[in-house]
Amino acid sequence: MALMTLSSPHAHGNNSTQKVMLTVTLATLPGLAVMTALFGFGTLINVVLAALFAIATEALILRIRQRPVMFFLKDNSALLTGVLIGLALPPLAPWWITLVATAFAIIFAKQLYGGMGNNPFNPAMIGYALVLISFPLQMTTNWALSSQMGASVAGLGDALSVIFAGGSADAFSGATPLDTYKHLISNKTATEVLTDTTFNGWLNGGWEWVNLAFLAGGLVLLWRRIITWHIPVAMLAGLSLCSLILGWDADMYTPASLHLLSGATMLGAFFIATDPVSAATTPLGKLIYGAGIGILLYIIRTWGSYPDAVAFAVLLMNFAAPFIDAYTQPRTYGHAKANRGLKKPEAK
Amino acid sequence: MTHQIQLHSFDGGIHPAENKQQSTRTPIRPAPLPALLTLPLGQHIGAPAVPCVAVGERVLKGQLVAHADGFVSVPLHAPTSGTVVAIEDRPVPHDSGLTALCLIIEPDGQEQWIEHQSLLDELGVTSLEDIAASDLVERIRGCGIAGMGGAGFPTAVKLAVKRDDNGNSPINTLIINGAECEPYITADDMLMRERADEVIHGIRVLLHILGAQRCLVGIEDNKPEAIAALNNACQSLDQSSQISIVAIPTKYPSGGEKQLIQILTGEEVPSGGIPANLGIVCQNVGTASAIYRAVYHGEPLISRITTVTGDAVSDPGNWDVMLGTPASHLLQLSGYQPQPLPRVIMGGPMMGFTLPDDSLPLVKTSNCLLAPSVTEMPVNEAAMACIRCGMCTLACPAQLLPQQLYWFSKAEEFDKAEQHNLFDCIECGACSYVCPSQIPLVQYYRHAKGAIREERAAHQKSEQARERFERRLARQEREAAEKEAKRKARAEAAALAAANKKAAAAAENSASATPAASGGSSSSPVAAALTSPALEKLQKQLTAAQTAISKTKEKLSAAQQALSAGDEDQQTKVAALESALVKAQTRMKDLAKDIAAEKKALKAQPAAATDTAAGPDKGDPNSPERLQRKWETAQARLDAAIKRLEEAKAQGLDTVAALETGIVKQQQRVDEAKAAWQAVTGAPVATNTDSTEPSSQSSAEADAVRKKIRAAQDRLNKAQERLAMAREQQLDTVDALTLGVNKQQDKLNALTQQLAELEQTASQTTTTSGTD
The missing domain is CATH 1.10.287 (Helix Hairpins)
Structure with missing residues (x-):
């Protein structure tokens, strides 16, 4: 009897890429829910819109590249990119900003590099950085106000009108706590700053809930072993150390608590920086990569002119990831020491 | 005894579904005789055995049918009595899928044993301790035992340890591998449960041979029955304190030799090294049992325990099966149900290989036949893109970066793959198992390893060709020079003879007018x-x-x-x-x-x-030229062999011993050739002198001068050649070389003159003696 021949291993675990991507997407839901509760329907609409744009663009470009459309679409990576862009954009950003960010992320940052797995940069952050630089007005000033602060939140109708019909978002938007603190602290004391309407005495202005929700989602990813602890821990440690050492005086600099629980810190630590394709992959490399993001995050937030810095910090470290990997190879079994760099060691 | 051993852990590893319970429900059953037994001559690592029976010959059970070919090889014995019906190429169970020479035996059903006995009886001793280690190793070698865990390395080779002058062994720990970490396989488990005494006695033999202080038997903790059985068997022995039965956590691939050593000792086998470097020898429990049978019963390795399992068989279990039994025979015994996309794996699901056909025989290393249904083990889906998730890195027991290796292998950046220690990959398949994108990672590594080995071989070949070419050129030059020198020598000898003749003729003429002159x-x-x-x-x-x-x-x-x-x-x-x-x-x-x-x-x-x-006669095989060439060729071969040995030693290959014996033989050949040449070259010179010179003293002197002349002529020729070359290439050494040539010429002239003088005196002596 002739038999089928295949080479080993014959057994396979039941993990799959689409499961990984779907789990990451689902893990963002607590954060999405909190954001929707705080900032109104804008975030939800953005996320849905960005996800749809992402899938449509991916299908289109795959078709143009003559790749099997369904085979790649079912890996859920475009969905995840869309969701992350939707979460990162201001809740009341006009629809075309979402479209530009998503399309650029999928087409340029991902598919033109060869598609899934081949992109050196985090696609979602490339898309976000593009619109942040191109449309600073829409991107930096109209972040929705938080209901925590007693602000009136845009309802579904208002949100739809602002996003799709070009309605004014002024009534529902303002600067974020991170941005406000940075600007006010230059000529006020910490106590005075907190009296500002953005805070109303409450340091994080509702953002702590957003960050805690993303932290919870991140812990799910750790538990499901989709990410390892290295990058988030190193990034948060880098950020904390910088803000404790350099910004210990709350009257001079933004305090560590605001850094950690405001802005996109937790989203960045667990969902953005951990994008495996563009991150460092060796255990030690992940620590260096994460710490680098944390330090850059602090530097750009403190001395840069943008309100937040996750996108830039991550993209800058993406550049370094291959280099970091080459120099942080683990010590292989039976070897006295680890190899460094890519050069072949001379005659053994 | 169960001792508290400080266990260590290895990095990575996976926990695939064990699927071992299916085949442990029934005890080991002896498999009935098949119609034909097919015995591949290479069931082990090393040189295949050489048949020593003829087609048509009747053989007895346990009779030697093929002897070992060299040090790293094992002999083969007839699993039952019957007739040798063929010795021919047949497909063999090997992942290469190639055919190899096999010996086919038709059993006669009589199971008639050849005479065999315990080594103790044979030597007339009462206890194992009275037998020399070398005798035991010889017995193990003679019984054809090769590692039964899967690799099939000749056991006697591993046991041939050299003790120092005080009789201390370099081996301190014997590790017995009973981990059996691959899913589905239960052959070792059942063996330990049912034949624990055999295993323990085998261990005692091994301890005695190696002179090791302790033995650690590593068994995964999912085999409590086996652990209990071995503990019982151990307690009935006095030296039980030496042997520790250690339960280790169930994690694939804990049964990998390197991983098991790490778990039990915390030490790592150096890359490219062997466990003996750490003072450790590792053997499988099946091998220990086979050693017991060989030493205490004189039974060669002719059968083994094989698990037959998988959803495609209705009656999974373990069989005590004769080597050479076709897989189909065992599958039928186990109730094989025909499957769509049938697949039969020899070995486990992680590292086993598929058989191209179920007629292939079982060999010394076949621990399992796994016949899965297509739902049980689906054919791999199309691989998706690598997302660099790093799950493979977490699973790798060798602390490699499987994902980087994959990218380098795929891009054929083999130097980078090597730099990332590709060759430390043990191909356990853990990375492929966890890969969410279903990428056949191990296959990529195998391809890369193959390509690199091919590249190395090609490079080595071209190096050898270059060396050969250079040697040939040198030889041609040398031969041309020799020819020239000989021609000159002949001419000179002729001239000398003529002068002598002339002198003789003159002498004769002066004495009396003889007809001899007219004859001349x-x-x-x-x-x-x-x-x-x-x-x-x-x-x-x-x-x-x-x-x-x-x-x-x-x-x-x-x-x-x-x-x-x-x-x-x-x-x-x-x-x-x-x-x-x-x-x-x-x-x-x-x-x-x-x-x-x-x-x-x-x-x-x-x-x-x-x-x-x-x-010198060119056709004479004993001519000095031929002999000298023979000697030189032998010397060149010897040099090449020594070089190979050094390489082998550097790479820690198991061919070292074989090479060493080869070198000793070659040295003998060289000495013989040299002696022969010396014997011959001495003689003709002497005869020449006799024939040309009656006056021995002056002739010896003349001979020495003639030799000098030849050497000087050679040197001159070479110098001239070099000079011409230098001129052609307009080198600045021309002046120096010219000077050298002139000097050489002067020397030559001086020597020629000296010779002429000598000859003159010689001829005068001849003349005077003639006149007297």
Whole structure:
């Protein structure tokens, strides 16, 4: 009897890429829910819109590249990119900003590099950085106000009108706590700053809930072993150390608590920086990569002119990831020491 | 005994579904005889065994049918009594899918054993401790035992440890591998449960051979029955304190030799090294049992326990099966149900290989036949893109970066893959198992390893070819030089003989007018007639050379004038002309010498005739030239073998021992060849002297001078060659070389003169003795 021949291993675990991507997407839901509760329907609409744009663009470009459309679409990576862009954009950003960010992320940052797995940069952050630089007005000033602060939140109708019909978002938007603190602290004391309407005495202005929700989602990813602890821990440690050492005086600099629980810190630590394709992959490399993001995050937030810095910090470290990997190879079994760099060691 | 052993852990590893309970429900069953047994001659690592029975011969159970071929090889025995019906190429169970020489035996059903007995009885001793380790190793080798865990490395080779002068063994720990970490396989588990005594006795033999202080038996904790059975067997022994049965956590691949050593000792086998480097020898429980049977019963390795399992068989279990039994026979015994996309794996689901056909036989390393249904083990889906998730890195037990290796292998950046320690990959398949994108990672690594090995082999081959070519060139040059030297020597000898003859003839003439002189003169016209065309030719060549020289001189002076007139282009021309002139002059000198020799030879025709007859015969296999060449070839082979040995040692290959024996043999050959050559080269010189020189003292002196002349001539030739080369390439060594050539020429001239003087005295002596 002739038999089928295949080479080993014959057994396979039941993990799959689409499961990984779907789990990451689902893990963002607590954060999405909190954001929707705080900032109104804008975030939800953005996320849905960005996800749809992402899938449509991916299908289109795959078709143009003559790749099997369904085979790649079912890996859920475009969905995840869309969701992350939707979460990162201001809740009341006009629809075309979402479209530009998503399309650029999928087409340029991902598919033109060869598609899934081949992109050196985090696609979602490339898309976000593009619109942040191109449309600073829409991107930096109209972040929705938080209901925590007693602000009136845009309802579904208002949100739809602002996003799709070009309605004014002024009534529902303002600067974020991170941005406000940075600007006010230059000529006020910490106590005075907190009296500002953005805070109303409450340091994080509702953002702590957003960050805690993303932290919870991140812990799910750790538990499901989709990410390892290295990058988030190193990034948060880098950020904390910088803000404790350099910004210990709350009257001079933004305090560590605001850094950690405001802005996109937790989203960045667990969902953005951990994008495996563009991150460092060796255990030690992940620590260096994460710490680098944390330090850059602090530097750009403190001395840069943008309100937040996750996108830039991550993209800058993406550049370094291959280099970091080459120099942080683990010590292989039976070897006295680890190899460094890519050069072949001379005659053994 | 269960001892508290500090367990260590290895990085990575996976927990695939064990699927072991299916095949442990029934005890081990003896498999009935199949119609035919197919015994591949290479069931182990190393050289295949060599058949020592003929087709049609009747063999007994346990009879040697093929003997080991070298040190790293094992013999093969008939699993049952019957007739050898064929010795031919058949497909063999090997992941290469190739065919190899097999011995086919048709059983007669009588199961008639060859005479066999315990080694204790054979040596007339009562206890194991009274037997020398070497005798035990010899018994194990003779019984054809090879590692039964899967690799099939000849066990005796691993056990041949050299003790120091005080009799201390370099091995301190014997590790017995009962981990059986691959899913589905239960052969070792059932063996330990049912034949624990055999395993423990085998361990005692191993401990005695190795002189190790302790033995650690590593068993995964999912085999509590086996652990209990071994503990019981151990307690019934006195030296149980030496043997520790250690339960280790169930994690694939804990049964990998390197991983098991790490778990039990915390030490790592150095990359490219072997466990013995750490003072450890690792053996499988099945091997221990086979050793027990070999030592205490004299039974060679002719059967083994094999698990037959998978959803495609209705009655999974373990069989005690004769080597050479076709897989189909066992599958039928286990109730095989035909499947769509049928697949039969020899070995486990992680590292086993699929059989191309179910008629293939079971061999010494076949621990499992796994026949899965297609739902149980689906055919791999199309691989998706690598997302660099790093799950493979977490699973790798060798602390490699599987994902980087994958990218490098895929891009054929093999140097980078090597730099990332590709060759430390044990191909356990853990990375592929966890890959969410279903990428066949191990296959990529195998491909890369294969490509790198091929590249290395090609490089080595081209290196060898280059060396061979260079050696050939050198040999040709040397031979040409030798030929030239011989020709000159012959001419000189002829001249000498002629002079002697002349002197003798003169002496005779002066004494009395004899007819001998007329006889001598009557032969000379014939010789002159024979040789004069050659002489004429040489003279013509000489004239041609002289004309060429004069022409070149003219051209040279013209060119020099042009050069002095300022034409710088002439510079190279002048140099070329000068060198041409020198060459022509040398040629002319050579020709003149040849002519002189020819003339001398012409005069001394009878002497020359005898001389050529006595000269070295080219067809004679015992001629000094042949012998010398033989010696040189042998020496070259020896050198190559030593080089190979060094390489093998550096790489820690298991061919070292074989190479060493080869080298010793080769050395003997070299010595023989050398002795033969020396014996022959001494003799002809002596005979020559006798025939040409009656006066022994002066002749010996003349001989020494002649030798010197030959050597000087050789040196001169070489120097001239070098000079010509230097001139051609316009090197700045030309002056120095010219000086050297001149000096050499002077020396040669001096020597020739000395010889001439000697000859003169010799001839005078002859004359005087003749007149007396």
